[in-house]
Amino acid sequence: xxxxxxxxxxxxxxxxxxxxxxxxxxxxxSGRCCRFTEYGHMLFISQLEAxxxxxxxxxxxxxxxxxxxxFQVDNLCTARDPRPLGCRVYFCDPAYEETGQNISEKHLAExxxxxxxxxxPWRYAPLHVFLNEGEGTGLxxxxxxxxxxxxVGG
Numbered sequence: 001x002x003x004x005x006x007x008x009x010x011x012x013x014x015x016x017x018x019x020x021x022x023x024x025x026x027x028x029x030s031g032r033c034c035r036f037t038e039y040g041h042m043l044f045i046s047q048l049e050a051x052x053x054x055x056x057x058x059x060x061x062x063x064x065x066x067x068x069x070x071f072q073v074d075n076l077c078t079a080r081d082p083r084p085l086g087c088r089v090y091f092c093d094p095a096y097e098e099t100g101q102n103i104s105e106k107h108l109a110e111x112x113x114x115x116x117x118x119x120x121p122w123r124y125a126p127l128h129v130f131l132n133e134g135e136g137t138g139l140x141x142x143x144x145x146x147x148x149x150x151x152v153g154g
Contacts, residue, residue, distance in 0.1 A: 019106075
């Protein structure tokens with residue numbers, strides 16, 4: 001991924017993170033945010049977000065289904081740093097629902113504006129679509145979309 005474009009996306013993420021922190025929604029670490037089908041929601045991300053995520057996320061097994069996020073392990077996110085906007089903004093705290101939606105809409109519009117400014121096509125799809133297409137490298141240089149198996153007896 002182009003480092004300048006990634007920096008711009010991360011600036012949008014930082015702004016969203018600040019807005020979320022200012023409200024202080026409660027997180028009970030239930031993991032509901034990542035178990036999409038079980039809790040009746042779907043995570044949509046843009047191509048810009050997918051590019052950042054795929055450039056830095058740990059390896060994961062394919063195919064990825066719409067049911068849950070493959071980066072959730074023991075109710076914790078293993079792709080926390082490059083996680084998309086929806087992950088940064090979503091909290092199951094009912095007192096935060098409207099605020100979260102407003103933060104999401106504002107920053108999603110900023111991502112769309114960035115894509116337009118860079119003359120990049122706007123693509124917005126469920127997380128699993130991008131992950132199944134992904135061919136980036138993980139933080140350790142592993143090919144994403146593949147599980148790195150331990151060497152046994154060697």
